Amino acid sequence: MDEGGVGPDPRLLEKFGRRFTAGEVLFREGEAGQEAFLLQEGRVRLLKKVRTVERSLMVLKPGDLFGESALVTGAMRSSTAIALTDGVALALAEGTFRALLQNNAAIAARVLQQLVRRLRDLEDQIEFMMIRDTQSKVVSALLKLCAGRSSNGIPVSPMDLSSRVGLDIDTVKRTVQQLRDGDYIRIHDEKLDIPDVEALKKLYALLGVKDELKGEPAPS
Secondary structure, three states, X not given: OOOOOOOOOHHHHHHHEEEEOOOOEEXXXXXXXXXXXXXXXXXXXXXXXXXXXXXXXXXXXXXXXXXXXXXXXXXXXXXXXXXXXXXEEEEEEHHHHHHHHXXXXXXXXXXXXXXXXXXXXXXXXXXXXXXXXXXXXXXXXXXXHHOOOXXXXXXXXXXXXXXXXXXOHHHHHHHHHHHHHOOOOEEEOOEEEOOOHHHHHHHHHHHHHXXXXXXXXXXX
């Protein structure tokens, strides 16, 4: 059973399963493609070239759909997919993918949830782009990640945060350390824990005020 609650069908794996090994490139940005992938086991990272630098978009887990843009006629791969671990994915051509959605309600629901989540993530990224202060970007991302959670432990890595807020990983690491020094966050078992969400919200508001003051023209 995968983490999203959709177990792999042995018949689908036998017919459409594609196994991969850690470090393998499943597809590259700019290539033509006719298949979408539904990850069943392992982890895959999506990268996108921004000018001359490849930046991490996200780390995929079992149950995640990726490469679906290739199902649009004439479309090229919009990112590069690299396996972080050994694993297996369903490689689905357009007709097969459409039939799978029609005949498997659980997978169809999962795909719909992912598309909604990606739209929300895109809105968040636009918001982060409009925030000038580096620390504010990271704090805003942390507040969004912990919203609606029953606990304040967030399983997120510096690389994940870097992808979300559009900052390089070294900048994110420095900012996380500053927040840790101020006891706004704690790190346990590779999770970020926010001991006092209200305190972090107050910090975010204060950073916003400081950013606005910086943007005001100097008095003549």
